[in-house]
Amino acid sequence: MSGWSGQVNRAREFLFEDSLLTYDYDLFVIGAGSGGVRASRISSSFGAKVAIAEEYRVGGTCVIRGCVPKKLFVYASHFSDDFEDAKNFGWTVPKAKHDWKTLIRNKDTEIDRLNGIYYTILENNNVELFEARAEILDKNTVKVGDKTFTAKYILIATGGIPIMPDVPGIEHAISSNEAFYLEEMPKRVVIVGGGYIAVEFAGIFNGLGADVIQLYRGEQILRGFDHHVQAMVAQEITKKGVDLRVRSNPAKIEKTANGLLVTLEDGSTIETDAVMYATGRRPNTEGMGLEKVGVELKANGAVIVDELSKTSVDNIYAVGDVTDRIALTPVAIHEGMAFAETVFANKPRAFKHSDVPSAVFSQPPVGSVGLTEAEARAEYGDVDIYKSEFRPMKQTLTLGSERAMVKLIVEPTSDRVLGVHIVGADAGEIIQGIGIALKCGATKEQFDATVGVHPTLAEEIVTMREKYTGE
Numbered sequence: 001m002s003g004w005s006g007q008v009n010r011a012r013e014f015l016f017e018d019s020l021l022t023y024d025y026d027l028f029v030i031g032a033g034s035g036g037v038r039a040s041r042i043s044s045s046f047g048a049k050v051a052i053a054e055e056y057r058v059g060g061t062c063v064i065r066g067c068v069p070k071k072l073f074v075y076a077s078h079f080s081d082d083f084e085d086a087k088n089f090g091w092t093v094p095k096a097k098h099d100w101k102t103l104i105r106n107k108d109t110e111i112d113r114l115n116g117i118y119y120t121i122l123e124n125n126n127v128e129l130f131e132a133r134a135e136i137l138d139k140n141t142v143k144v145g146d147k148t149f150t151a152k153y154i155l156i157a158t159g160g161i162p163i164m165p166d167v168p169g170i171e172h173a174i175s176s177n178e179a180f181y182l183e184e185m186p187k188r189v190v191i192v193g194g195g196y197i198a199v200e201f202a203g204i205f206n207g208l209g210a211d212v213i214q215l216y217r218g219e220q221i222l223r224g225f226d227h228h229v230q231a232m233v234a235q236e237i238t239k240k241g242v243d244l245r246v247r248s249n250p251a252k253i254e255k256t257a258n259g260l261l262v263t264l265e266d267g268s269t270i271e272t273d274a275v276m277y278a279t280g281r282r283p284n285t286e287g288m289g290l291e292k293v294g295v296e297l298k299a300n301g302a303v304i305v306d307e308l309s310k311t312s313v314d315n316i317y318a319v320g321d322v323t324d325r326i327a328l329t330p331v332a333i334h335e336g337m338a339f340a341e342t343v344f345a346n347k348p349r350a351f352k353h354s355d356v357p358s359a360v361f362s363q364p365p366v367g368s369v370g371l372t373e374a375e376a377r378a379e380y381g382d383v384d385i386y387k388s389e390f391r392p393m394k395q396t397l398t399l400g401s402e403r404a405m406v407k408l409i410v411e412p413t414s415d416r417v418l419g420v421h422i423v424g425a426d427a428g429e430i431i432q433g434i435g436i437a438l439k440c441g442a443t444k445e446q447f448d449a450t451v452g453v454h455p456t457l458a459e460e461i462v463t464m465r466e467k468y469t470g471e
């Protein structure tokens with residue numbers, strides 16, 4: 001017996017031997033986001049009796065107020081560039097006008113549709129859903145609303161929530177949660193932060209026609225990314241009109257007759273219509289009774305887990321953003337599947353948090369996988385760098401000045417490619433395939449032996465022969 005059916009049968013034998021009948025459920029999942037839903041449905045497919053609790057909307061941050069609506073907003077905002085670019089390809093484009101309410105309405109319809117799909121997934125997989133806040137009473141007991149249930153295993157998958165720093169007037173600011181539901185599109189926006197969300201929303205509001213000022217407290221945005229990616233994105237978003245101010249941070253925010261007045265730490269002021277904070281997210285663990293049952297947390301509230309996603313309490317596991325490992329939906333999904341196999345298929349599997357490809361949907365977007373140059377140098381000493389910066393073909397007929405970049409980091413002894421970083425159109429799409437190559441341990445020689453697809457941005461990945469020796 002092999003494959004999925006073999007696993008399911010082994011799982012059933014395992015469950016039967018373990019006689020789980022003394023509990024209401026084999027598994028109670030708290031949080032119906034990407035990680036929780038995947039874990040519950042796979043566990044159920046292994047024969048476990050599963051319940052899931054969700055206090056907000058089934059689907060989680062990514063579907064309801066994260067990746068999905070964000071990407072729709074990115075598409076919406078990109079049209080302003082597209083209309084401009086079209087002119088030199090021979091199109092006559094009348095003055096385009098954007099209607100924010102239409103975007104919000106259509107986005108809401110799509111999110112409702114996806115929300116419905118998640119209900120169906122749970123139903124079709126015999127996962128019982130409780131739409132209420134859950135609290136852990138003891139290691140086998142969960143309180144949901146006014147009901148109490150017992151479960152052999154509990155999985156915490158409650159995700160994260162935006163951090164709003166303690167700045168005077170912060171109550172006038174919004175986070176990405178509210179940005180998806182604004183009644184009106186602000187004409188002037190101040191965005192605070194230099195991470196994924198800040199950069200993505202700076203591009204969204206800028207593309208939709210707002211005057212955007214992005215404030216970042218440090219020297220260079222996108223901390224943790226390869227330094228050439230950081231510099232390239234900062235340069236390109238500035239060229240597109242985002243007023244990026246580094247070493248800048250609000251000291252206070254006040255409401256005025258004309259909107260909001262932001263006073264910066266250096267004393268200067270900005271008048272704006274909206275202030276959006278994208279200053280990180282923290283694990284959503286407050287008031288869940290975790291400390292009471294002995295689940296150890298990090299100082300920032302993250303659930304501490306081992307490589308099998310087990311907490312300090314033997315039958316309680318945690319996956320996704322709440323564990324503060326890599327806060328990405330596909331990672332939470334993999335952790336959820338590995339959990340289900342470990343616990344309900346008697347097949348312990350640790351998900352490896354390395355070579356995880358990711359994209360930043362800035363404009364232009366970023367695709368990255370593997371090590372940054374700095375990480376590679378720290379781990380391997382000398383590394384070879386291949387870097388190409390160029391004007392993408394589409395731009396040759398447009399008035400745009402957008403540039404693209406492809407960078408490879410190679411370990412010279414083994415010739416293994418350690419990292420690939422792309423800035424340019426469709427970088428997120430391209431990096432997915434490169435992620436497979438890195439997972440397979442591909443060498444630079446194998447990259448070079450791969451025939452390029454012409455004419456594309458991606459062909460640069462397999463055509464760079466000269467080592468880059470600059471900074």
Ligand code: NDP
Pocket residue numbers: 165192193194195196197198200216217218222223249278279280281326327328358359360361
């Ligand atoms: P990030 O951690 O990426 O960035 C937070 C930013 O806010 C940093 O620039 C940080 O500065 C700054 N910051 C933190 N605290 C303060 C403060 N008190 N005052 C001023 N600035 C501050 O968080 P995001 O909120 O952008 O995103 C959260 C996570 O969600 C990401 O890490 C990512 O994993 C995930 N995500 C992924 C996306 C994708 O895959 N495309 C899209 C959106 C989110 P400093 O650098 O100095 O610490």
